[in-house]
Amino acid sequence: MVADSLRSWLIDSDPALRWQVERDVLREPADVWEATRARVATEGFGAQLLALQNPDGQWAGGAFFPADFDGSEAPGQPWTATTWSLNSLREWGLDPAVLRARRTVELLDENSRWEYDNLPYWGGEVDCCINAWTVANGVWLGADVEGIVEWFLEHQLPDGGWNCEWVEGSTRASFHSTLNSMKGLLEFDIALGGTDETRAARRAGEEYLLTRKLLYTLSTGEKVGPWVDHFFYPPRWTYSAITAADYFRQASLLDGTAPDPRMEEAIGVIRAARQTDGTWLQGRPHSGQVWFETDAPEGERSKWLTLIGTRVLTWWDSYYR
Template structure:
């Protein structure tokens, strides 16, 4: 992956090549000025947003063809762009003043609520919790919101506002990622840590793949491989989260991850790569990975990193 974009290359250097910190940190610093990261930064609006909106582009027609279920979520607006830049390791200093501009100018499409206050969707609030912790905004209110909205079965569901009382794999994974990032950045609290561990147990009881009631595969998306991950739960997306959680908490990997790890291992091709199986549809600024059917550098990185952690956890760096 020597010719990879800096957004990927620094992670390969750190997590697979185990390069010295001065090497991968120098590569990481290039995310702000080269390649994908610089391209996304160039699309930022003067008011701090991207595409003129918080979760949807300003020109999104909620009644038009783009709003059809098979059209996919647009990925160009502020929240999705911040998620991507954070995942790529962009230094928050490159977005100096963005938190304040969003506080002043950005409102959620739901009820015109202030950006850093969050809204009612678990996934949106989880993204905002992590992005706020990254950019230095006060998102403690969103953190407390998750304690109030954890469901009796231990997870979360974005459809709670419609009356759902059963957790969702997607909503729970996204919430866990937000809580872990917030905890890593701020120290969190005992209550949030306990909520995160309970949410992890919800997924582990189901081995990240199956319904608890019937033991059947929860959905075809659970075994699909696609980058960017977006909000979609998959074996690779979820096990990569549990890798991060395990490195944060310490101890041995949970043995109930064996099934999804085997799904990941069985998808590896003889040459050590993983194929891009699909793209999550929706408007993008530009493509960051290969079309379906081709070997993906991103998926190969994530797959290799997960298996290295699972097979030799003591050798993995945080």
């Protein structure tokens, strides 16, 4: 349950956020939140981003970076190219039929190449995070990404996680790479039912994070990095306790499992960040060009983080309170 004031504040939102509030926080009937979700294609953030798609199927003329990106932009990077735009539309709940009607899968197959080695878009490349987003976007849109799924099984490290720096010789997993890889596999499992192999790979990644209580290095027991309790939206590629906990919530709903007790400290970190009015404050987002802003400025109340934090704590408390 949420206070009436918080309920009204959250509901007064873009359809991309509102339908998730209705479903996950207010527990409205499906016909209510599905009607709101349908508006993502025609109103607000979703409609704005759809209008920016190029005739060739891409955004900003590139796969991961805009066509005119030369690496000189500072600070940060642009967040406007195809992968980031697809990530947003998928996470906002756009009906994939809208992009299928535009032949987006076929157009990207014809026109989009990764900046790494000019590889074809739906074939993925060598970066775990990029490949995870491509799997998630691919199963959402109906592209054939099973080759990338197999790639994840082949590139899982002995400790159970993944690391985008494997191409540089790294043999130890990264919190960031592992969580993003797990998210991609989870979307595959949700959309297509998964396989014994993908479920086993995902659970090995989960064990990697749970062994570390979602917060700490295994070698020293110290906090893994300053980003672990720094919450902001959109998180892009960055790991934090709140994004990890929301992954485990989604996996729990799919797998029919209870939250692992080893998450307790991470849940405490999330709970401690909640303000007295039930909201979470926006941290410092990534620098770099965006199409438009979708959340509050740094230090102000974030509707997106409040949605995510509230649904995580509601899920956890339904088992442990």
